[in-house]
Amino acid sequence: MDPIQQTKEKWKGKAKTEVVGCKAEQVWPLLEDFFGLDKWFPTLSTCIPIEGISGKPGCVRFCAGFKTPVDEDGKQSLNWTKQKLLSINPIQRVFTYAIIDGNVGFYSYVSTVKVLPKDDGCEIEWLYEVEPVEGWKLEYLDFFIGNGLDVMGKRIQEAFKTMEDALGA
Template sequence: MSAYASTVVDAPADEVWGYLRDFGNLAEWLPGIDLCVIEEGGDSRPGTVRRLEGLGGVYRERLLTLDDDSRSATYEILECPLPVRDYRAVYRVSPVTDSGRAFVEWSATFAADDVAKLDKVFVRGVFEPGLAALHGRFRPGA
């Protein structure tokens, strides 16, 4: 199964990507995340592991790829309180060529016993609030 959300942010793609490429800053912009610390690795290199607290528990995630050319990153969940398996997510930032704004996509594939329920959890509880928070962060004059 896959979960997906997208938005257009009123800022240049390179500026939005410059912020999102930091694998250790999730608590700064994702509602519900109280703490984000790098446990292994660093500098947003593949293999870096972060620990998150919030959204009902503790999560550990590993950065798998970070590609500045395509403005995309892929990560996996190592541990979490949700009944999900084989979770891999990607977020990507692309330029909207006619406006100079950024198109941001966030998607995940995963396995679960109740796929429909977890799809809603990820889309409505994580992706959509996170993308909405980016609007506020990059709002002109913010």
């Protein structure tokens, strides 16, 4: 395959995590809150609304948090993206968003997040595709999203356990 053709092929990946003891209908509202990702995703310190209403297609969030390696001047940059909600289906518990701007080198990034019921709880599935990212390998992106999703699932699970304990359930 010639190098020009190769650069047009997008990276694609999928990550999944189980949220034990939490039903899909309990977890969905936490993810449906498009402006609340920083409450759950470990490397984000900021997720604020830019435009629109959270959970409505067309709304845009600004996310920032994880840092890049130190550059030649000895400085670290805070990474940021603007993300637009493209579609959402609360009945099927699925939404799709795209990164529309940022300093992380993610071009044509589109992601679909689903909350799927399971016998002992639910599963969060995160599908993504992006043009190859300069300085990264697909395995790095797989690890970043997969690890982040696992931590997110644990945080959600612990939040429900804390709430149940507080209610004496």
